[in-house]
Amino acid sequence: MDKPLQPVMTAAYFAQCVISFGMAIGSVAVGIVFLPIDPWIRAFLAVAVLYTVTSAFSLAKCVRDRQELVSVSSRVDQARLDKLLAEHDPYKVDNL
Template identity: 80%
Template sequence: MTKPVQPTMTAAYYAQCVISFAVAIGSVAIGLIFLPVNPWVRAFLAVAVLYTVTSAFGLAKCVRDRQESSNMSSRVDQARLDKLLAEHDPYKVDSN
């Protein structure tokens, strides 16, 4: 049996994700700094952005955990099937 290939994350993809996140947060921070509004409104928007970012990280973690748990259960099922197939001998005669 062939094992399913696990996708790997390249260094370039990781760097792109980190740079993209930094640019997004930086541009929002610059926009908030130069926004011509009351400091209380600016502070409210900054807290809203931080809450959105932390919620996005939480959601990403939940999605990752759910995917890992489904992959783990499928690997356990595959291991059980492999064990059954390894123990099965079609030429064995039952002595009953």
């Protein structure tokens, strides 16, 4: 049986993701700093952005963990099936 292809994350893709994330957070931070509003509203917006970012990381981790769990359980099920098929002898006669 063929092994399923695993996606490969290149260094360039990783760098692009990190740079994109940094630019997004930086842009929002600059926008909050230069808003013509009271400091307590600015602080509220900063906390809201941090909460959104941490929630996004938590969600991404949950999705990754769920995908890995499904992948591992399907590999275990496949191994059990392979073992049963390997041990099965259709010509074996049971002594009753």
